[in-house]
Amino acid sequence: MKVYPGKSILKEIAIGRIQFHSKEEHTVSRESISDTKQEWERYLKAKEQAADELNTLYEKALKEVGETGAAIFEVHGMMLDDDDFNDSVKNIIEAQEVNAEYAVASTGDNFSQMFAQMDDEYFQARSADIKDIAERVVRILLGKHKEQNTDNEPFILVAEDLAPSETVQMDKSKLLGFVTELGSSNSHTAILARTMNIPALIGIPVSEEMDGMLAIIDGVEGKMILEPDAAVLEEYRKKKAESEKRKVLLQQLKGKEDITLDGKKIRLYANIGGIGDVASVLSNDADGIGLFRSEFLYLEKETYPTEEEQFQAYRTVVETMGKKKVIIRTLDIGADKQADYFQLGHEDNPAMGYRAIRICLDRPEIFKTQLRAILMASAYGNVGIMYPMIISVEEVIRAKQYLEEAKAQLDQRGIRYGEVEQGIMIETPASVMISGQLAKEVDFFSIGTNDLTQYTLAIDRQNAKLDNIYDSHHPAVLEMIRMTVENGHKENCWVGICGELGADTTLTETFLKMGVDELSVSPGRVLPIREIIRNTRINP
Amino acid sequence: MKTFQYVIQDELGIHARPAGMLVKEAKKFESKITLAGNGKSADAGKLIAIMGMGLKKGAELTVTAEGPDEEAAANAMEEFLRSNL
Numbered sequence: 001m002k003v004y005p006g007k008s009i010l011k012e013i014a015i016g017r018i019q020f021h022s023k024e025e026h027t028v029s030r031e032s033i034s035d036t037k038q039e040w041e042r043y044l045k046a047k048e049q050a051a052d053e054l055n056t057l058y059e060k061a062l063k064e065v066g067e068t069g070a071a072i073f074e075v076h077g078m079m080l081d082d083d084d085f086n087d088s089v090k091n092i093i094e095a096q097e098v099n100a101e102y103a104v105a106s107t108g109d110n111f112s113q114m115f116a117q118m119d120d121e122y123f124q125a126r127s128a129d130i131k132d133i134a135e136r137v138v139r140i141l142l143g144k145h146k147e148q149n150t151d152n153e154p155f156i157l158v159a160e161d162l163a164p165s166e167t168v169q170m171d172k173s174k175l176l177g178f179v180t181e182l183g184s185s186n187s188h189t190a191i192l193a194r195t196m197n198i199p200a201l202i203g204i205p206v207s208e209e210m211d212g213m214l215a216i217i218d219g220v221e222g223k224m225i226l227e228p229d230a231a232v233l234e235e236y237r238k239k240k241a242e243s244e245k246r247k248v249l250l251q252q253l254k255g256k257e258d259i260t261l262d263g264k265k266i267r268l269y270a271n272i273g274g275i276g277d278v279a280s281v282l283s284n285d286a287d288g289i290g291l292f293r294s295e296f297l298y299l300e301k302e303t304y305p306t307e308e309e310q311f312q313a314y315r316t317v318v319e320t321m322g323k324k325k326v327i328i329r330t331l332d333i334g335a336d337k338q339a340d341y342f343q344l345g346h347e348d349n350p351a352m353g354y355r356a357i358r359i360c361l362d363r364p365e366i367f368k369t370q371l372r373a374i375l376m377a378s379a380y381g382n383v384g385i386m387y388p389m390i391i392s393v394e395e396v397i398r399a400k401q402y403l404e405e406a407k408a409q410l411d412q413r414g415i416r417y418g419e420v421e422q423g424i425m426i427e428t429p430a431s432v433m434i435s436g437q438l439a440k441e442v443d444f445f446s447i448g449t450n451d452l453t454q455y456t457l458a459i460d461r462q463n464a465k466l467d468n469i470y471d472s473h474h475p476a477v478l479e480m481i482r483m484t485v486e487n488g489h490k491e492n493c494w495v496g497i498c499g500e501l502g503a504d505t506t507l508t509e510t511f512l513k514m515g516v517d518e519l520s521v522s523p524g525r526v527l528p529i530r531e532i533i534r535n536t537r538i539n540p
Numbered sequence: 541m542k543t544f545q546y547v548i549q550d551e552l553g554i555h556a557r558p559a560g561m562l563v564k565e566a567k568k569f570e571s572k573i574t575l576a577g578n579g580k581s582a583d584a585g586k587l588i589a590i591m592g593m594g595l596k597k598g599a600e601l602t603v604t605a606e607g608p609d610e611e612a613a614a615n616a617m618e619e620f621l622r623s624n625l
Contacts, residue, residue, distance in 0.1 A: 075556045082588045114592055122555060123594050
């Protein structure tokens, strides 16, 4: 048994086997070889094994999801058998006298490029299939036979670091918790853990040997226990059962109103990062969605999502939520959220750089495509639009103009849309200072406490070294929030909090007394916050 | 040499799955079967190349079969296209 202390993201316990997520398998080195014949044989053997794997996957999928879902593995098998693909591998091995891994990776890159450049979306998406088969063969050549994510057992994900794009693509249904070596408590991995309501630890030295080992994440005390003794395991199983029991008690708050003891109705909303999170919004009985991060549509792709794609995603969420409010935040890309095709370039200080509304106002076609998609979805429910990273009244006026232009374009096409509330994120000190003027332009404010803390305290939230002084309870931050609420209310603007602080139960009472009208939290935090709202008296 | 024309009816065009089935069908014959359309052409036995043609609904396809069993090959391909694409 070994105990590793780390920084905890969520006070929950997880018990399960570790799956080590390694990036190495995507990096292939180019090595010279002399026996090209033997290298070709190596490839043929690996290819055969890959075909076997695909066959097994096909059979398994056939049983679980049926013919249509399984067909993809059959197609992968046939691509692997494709003459052009194999000739290319052979050519590279022989002409360049290089290792099979390199030949397969290069071939995969070339063919997937071919598909990526086609002008039809369906065929563009096939580039991922080519990459997938190439990676499968490379993994086998490297001797890493293990199939990731194929067994049915839930697991604890251990990795050196996780990029937002990786967490987006991950199958989250089997995830018990995260352990990473790098990253800060405000990274997007941490946000994902909070959204999923699963424990995560950072700052733990990880290694590939941990793969397959039994581990406990103790999010309450902030430690990971590797290969626990029987007694320790038993103790944690009990603790876990107790916390489950408390969750059951919280379930009784479902269907109850979010109203304080003295009768103020609070909008208790949930934050989501994709369509998949809607189920947990409903199961935790949130009144609406206070922050729908639209980035996933952009991060998951290799090129700009179309109006239709975006519309379908927004509509799915809006329709599912029925009459409940869904506030969609327009594209907040840049800084730590990058998509290659935006070609944002390197910045020395991306948090203060070219991001969010700044990109949107600078590239209005991308912005208007999104606005049209949101407007189209608004015909199906109750939609709000929220603009991020605002620092001036001018920006808000321009964003609103683009929305009007988007409406006019839809009018021309005869497409109907609903009434949408417009609001802004308050996440820069500048927006707090001029919140009185900004409030005249919009229907609501939503305070993004993560960035607001970072900019107010001048502390980079990605810098793990500064985690100890990154204090979101800092009086300056709390005063910023109070000021925003006061100025918003003067102009009949409702004010909410959608940052991590909104879910901080030690501050809920403080916020309610400040007059905060809305709290938007990760779905798993809705019921604990409801419990506090219902036990708080605003006016003593 | 046997040649015939066909216009793709399938909503998605020659997408992965039917392309795979088409390759299987083509490989049953000894004759060299070639598909041409959309300004490109490909050997009917090569899946990636066929998909690379990007044939959508409405695309005009010319199929050529050349070899000892060309008659049978062309008939089989036509039959396949009619019932699947």
